[in-house]
Amino acid sequence: MVPYGGGVTFMQNGDYFGNHTDHERHHRELARHSKRDADAYHRYEADVMKQTRIIRPFLMRTPPDPTSFKPRDIRELIAMAKAFSGMGEVGLADTMRFWTMSIGDFLEEYFESDVVKAHLAGSGIIGTALGVYSPGTAYVLLHHYMGDVDGSIGSWGLARGGMGAVSNALAGAFKSFGGTVQCDAEVAQVIVKNGKAAGVALINGDEIYSRIVVSNLDPKRTFLKIMDEGDLPKDLVRKAKNFKIRGSSGKLNIALDGLPTFNGLPEDSPLCLGEKHFIDSLPRMERAYDDWKSGTWSKDPYVDMLIPTQVDPTMAPPGKHMMSVFVQYAPPMIDGREWTSEDRDAFGKTVIDQISSYSPNFKDLILHCEVRSPQDIENEVGLTEGNIFMGELTFDQLLFNRPFPGYAQYRVPPVKGMYMCGSGTHPGGGVMAAPGANAAREILMDLKRTSLVPEGYDDD
Amino acid sequence: MIPHNESMMLHTPFHSRCAAACEVNLWEDWKGYTTPQVFTEVDMEYFAVRNSTGVFDLSPMTKYRITGPDSEAFINKLITRDIRKLAVDRVSYVLWCDGEGKVMDDGTIFRLSEDDYRLCCYTRALDWLMWTAEGFEVTVKEETADVAALAVQGPTSCAVFKALGFVGIELLKPFGMSRFKFSGSQVMVSRTGFTGDLGYEVWVEPSLAESFWDALFDAGKPHGIRAIGSSALDMLRIEAGFLQAGVDFIPADETIRAGRSRSPFELGLGWMVSFDKPVFNGRRALLRERAQGSRYAFVYLDVEGNKPAEHAFVYHGDQEVGTITSAAWCPTTKTNIAFAQVDAKFGRPGQSLVAEIYYERELKWTRVMAQCKVTKGALFSPDRRRQTPAPNF
Numbered sequence: 001m002v003p004y005g006g007g008v009t010f011m012q013n014g015d016y017f018g019n020h021t022d023h024e025r026h027h028r029e030l031a032r033h034s035k036r037d038a039d040a041y042h043r044y045e046a047d048v049m050k051q052t053r054i055i056r057p058f059l060m061r062t063p064p065d066p067t068s069f070k071p072r073d074i075r076e077l078i079a080m081a082k083a084f085s086g087m088g089e090v091g092l093a094d095t096m097r098f099w100t101m102s103i104g105d106f107l108e109e110y111f112e113s114d115v116v117k118a119h120l121a122g123s124g125i126i127g128t129a130l131g132v133y134s135p136g137t138a139y140v141l142l143h144h145y146m147g148d149v150d151g152s153i154g155s156w157g158l159a160r161g162g163m164g165a166v167s168n169a170l171a172g173a174f175k176s177f178g179g180t181v182q183c184d185a186e187v188a189q190v191i192v193k194n195g196k197a198a199g200v201a202l203i204n205g206d207e208i209y210s211r212i213v214v215s216n217l218d219p220k221r222t223f224l225k226i227m228d229e230g231d232l233p234k235d236l237v238r239k240a241k242n243f244k245i246r247g248s249s250g251k252l253n254i255a256l257d258g259l260p261t262f263n264g265l266p267e268d269s270p271l272c273l274g275e276k277h278f279i280d281s282l283p284r285m286e287r288a289y290d291d292w293k294s295g296t297w298s299k300d301p302y303v304d305m306l307i308p309t310q311v312d313p314t315m316a317p318p319g320k321h322m323m324s325v326f327v328q329y330a331p332p333m334i335d336g337r338e339w340t341s342e343d344r345d346a347f348g349k350t351v352i353d354q355i356s357s358y359s360p361n362f363k364d365l366i367l368h369c370e371v372r373s374p375q376d377i378e379n380e381v382g383l384t385e386g387n388i389f390m391g392e393l394t395f396d397q398l399l400f401n402r403p404f405p406g407y408a409q410y411r412v413p414p415v416k417g418m419y420m421c422g423s424g425t426h427p428g429g430g431v432m433a434a435p436g437a438n439a440a441r442e443i444l445m446d447l448k449r450t451s452l453v454p455e456g457y458d459d460d
Numbered sequence: 461m462i463p464h465n466e467s468m469m470l471h472t473p474f475h476s477r478c479a480a481a482c483e484v485n486l487w488e489d490w491k492g493y494t495t496p497q498v499f500t501e502v503d504m505e506y507f508a509v510r511n512s513t514g515v516f517d518l519s520p521m522t523k524y525r526i527t528g529p530d531s532e533a534f535i536n537k538l539i540t541r542d543i544r545k546l547a548v549d550r551v552s553y554v555l556w557c558d559g560e561g562k563v564m565d566d567g568t569i570f571r572l573s574e575d576d577y578r579l580c581c582y583t584r585a586l587d588w589l590m591w592t593a594e595g596f597e598v599t600v601k602e603e604t605a606d607v608a609a610l611a612v613q614g615p616t617s618c619a620v621f622k623a624l625g626f627v628g629i630e631l632l633k634p635f636g637m638s639r640f641k642f643s644g645s646q647v648m649v650s651r652t653g654f655t656g657d658l659g660y661e662v663w664v665e666p667s668l669a670e671s672f673w674d675a676l677f678d679a680g681k682p683h684g685i686r687a688i689g690s691s692a693l694d695m696l697r698i699e700a701g702f703l704q705a706g707v708d709f710i711p712a713d714e715t716i717r718a719g720r721s722r723s724p725f726e727l728g729l730g731w732m733v734s735f736d737k738p739v740f741n742g743r744r745a746l747l748r749e750r751a752q753g754s755r756y757a758f759v760y761l762d763v764e765g766n767k768p769a770e771h772a773f774v775y776h777g778d779q780e781v782g783t784i785t786s787a788a789w790c791p792t793t794k795t796n797i798a799f800a801q802v803d804a805k806f807g808r809p810g811q812s813l814v815a816e817i818y819y820e821r822e823l824k825w826t827r828v829m830a831q832c833k834v835t836k837g838a839l840f841s842p843d844r845r846r847q848t849p850a851p852n853f
Contacts, residue, residue: 014461028465031602038586039584040586040587042714046715049716053717087718
């Protein structure tokens with residue numbers, strides 16, 4: 001994993017806000033927009049870090065079942081209570097507020113500059129079908145702060161060779177233990193016999209038998225598409241149907257003939273390496289969400305754009321570049337109907353037009369553009385509604401309620417041998433691999449095998 | 461577009477002169493400014509201040525200008541001391557707390573005229589100042605880059621200024637300030653500093669910075685003037701017993717872990733809290749603490765031997781009772797000084813404690829359990845620091 005540096009939000013008035021990674025440079029750039037905001041940033045940073053510190057130790061732990069009297073669940077509940085009581089009265093009140101507030105309201109408590117708020121608010125809505133003023137979005141921010149790349153906390157990074165490198169690394173580890181990976185083998189059905197998982201049937205008719213089946217598909221797809229309703233308890237099916245997994249984002253992958261330049265940004269600025277956004281106020285971001293609610297893509301979208309080839313030389317021939325554009329918001333359906341190819345083209349054009357109004361040479365450099373609506377993402381990779389977190393990261397669907405109450409410990413009772421390990425389980429999405437690690441630990445425990453999976457996470 | 465400065469680091473108004481004098485090229489990042497850690501040799505720089513005159517560029521210190529009819533009332537809400545006692549052209553050492561009575565920072569306030577003050581401090585405090593300013597008719601403006609500043613410290617410092625033509629400077633009392641003509645303009649001089657010695661701080665407009673430096677060093681040449689970096693200053697301030705924010709305490713709004721911030725009482729600065737003021741930030745919490753007792757005590761330690769007790773645990777018998785926050789061997793007092801945070805029931809002057817010191821010599825680590833004696837206040841405090849007229853050395 002390679003860190004890529006900071007980011008930029010371009011403003012309609014021709015200026016920009018640069019989110020520098022160097023602390024002092026960052027302060028100076030904040031002060032350029034508001035001296036008060038610059039001085040408020042350390043309070044913001046400390047407060048976000050306080051929240052991160054509470055949650056992080058629980059990422060690599062199986063959530064306790066609050067209704068159980070098993071010693072392990074009671075022990076975990078006590079650990080949780082201890083962590084929260086350690087925060088003191090004020091800390092606890094702040095935490096309750098943080099979990100339930102909107103990212104917009106949270107940021108308003110620290111900052112006055114529109115562009116500063118807009119830049120920071122992005123982390124609260126990415127992958128989430130909520131607006132910057134929707135309650136619960138402050139918490140989503142944490143999922144973009146509490147990760148770490150090889151020990152460097154809160155950093156965003158690029159997988160050298162593209163995101164596929166992460167999958168390849170996992171596959172490589174698996175193979176080194178003698179595992180085999182079969183690709184292009186879509187599962188049609190999980191075979192359950194006598195209340196036990198017995199294997200999977202593939203679309204091509206092949207059947208693979210096994211004592212254990214682990215699904216890293218999202219909960220809707222797992223329980224409503226590839227499992228038989230008759231094999232599952234009624235409440236589980238109902239909970240799966242009610243699970244909130246709304247598509248909110250689309251994607252553009254663009255091949256470029258060269259490096260685009262951006263208005264006002266010097267070509268040698270370290271910010272050029274970072275992510276770029278083109279929406280400079282919370283009201284504009286909220287209007288982008290309004291479009292989603294009206295059943296269409298944002299006409300003035302929140303874009304999280306990056307040119308990974310500036311950092312990762314393996315992704316394009318020398319001199320050529322690849323641009324990755326995450327776009328929010330894009331609905332799973334257009335006015336309640338399927339996306340058409342005209343819709344997709346118009347969606348792509350909206351995004352390209354927005355970027356090119358800040359980058360004069362961008363359009364001329366485009367060699368090829370791949371546009372993906374939420375529907376395309378669902379069809380291609382199987383994420384329901386194209387939801388990147390496999391279920392929204394709101395508090396009704398977190399901790400021992402993820403994916404649903406009573407099913408948060410990676411098992412699918414009463415179906416023995418059936419497990420979940422995807423982002424739909426605790427602690428949710430963010431390319432953390434924590435759900436998989438937690439699931440692996442539970443499976444090994446059931447198999448009565450020694451677990452080498454790390455547990456807990458103390459960064460004190 | 462708001463003007464940009466795309467350079468990674470800023471330069472102080474004295475940078476060209478510092479760069480020329482910084483022979484060993486040891487620089488550090490102080491609040492985004494490139495500043496010298498050492499110019500030539502740390503010991504030589506330290507002794508310049510104790511023996512002749514040392515000059516330290518303190519331009520990156522954060523400065524706020526506070527003006528308006530309510531400035532006195534506003535400052536009194538902000539800080540724990542009573543500012544009403546501060547006359548025009550006087551300076552006060554102050555600290556301020558959050559609502560929980562925990563120290564956010566310390567600094568100095570200069571009363572420039574009736575309703576015009578300058579606050580000089582370590583942290584960036586504009587957000588907190590603005591919150592506190594609600595309801596007051598007061599303007600708070602950040603002016604860090606608008607004022608260049610030099611500390612001119614040491615026994616011959618007064619003589620240097622006299623040679624520079626600053627007539628009557630010897631009459632300036634400690635914590636007093638005065639203005640002197642320079643190059644068709646004027647500079648402000650205060651008898652303040654961070655070294656515990658006779659010394660002054662000079663506040664000049666940035667356009668005059670280089671010519672002032674040149675004139676100062678010309679005048680100071682016969683008086684042993686020398687530029688000093690942050691390493692020497694750190695020894696000096698430890699010897700003088702001065703706390704450093706971010707080192708000896710963490711500014712309250714930057715702490716992340718519960719219980720890691722400290723109250724004025726816990727930093728040995730209880731004397732700076734004026735409860736006879738009816739309202740100030742943190743008053744209620746501090747009253748409660750005074751009634752119920754503090755969690756920690758701040759102590760000065762005289763550590764046996766000459767190994768600085770940096771980051772050492774402090775024990776009372778077998779019991780771990782605290783940590784060292786600053787430590788240095790101080791050549792003038794010939795004492796191995798340390799500052800420590802200990803549990804409140806420890807730390808009476810005269811009490812014996814033990815510091816667990818680790819040091820490395822040629823790849824071998826050695827542990828020393830050094831006896832320490834709690835001293836009553838800082839050890840270095842020469843008469844010349846207080847004398848007016850300032851003595852001529």
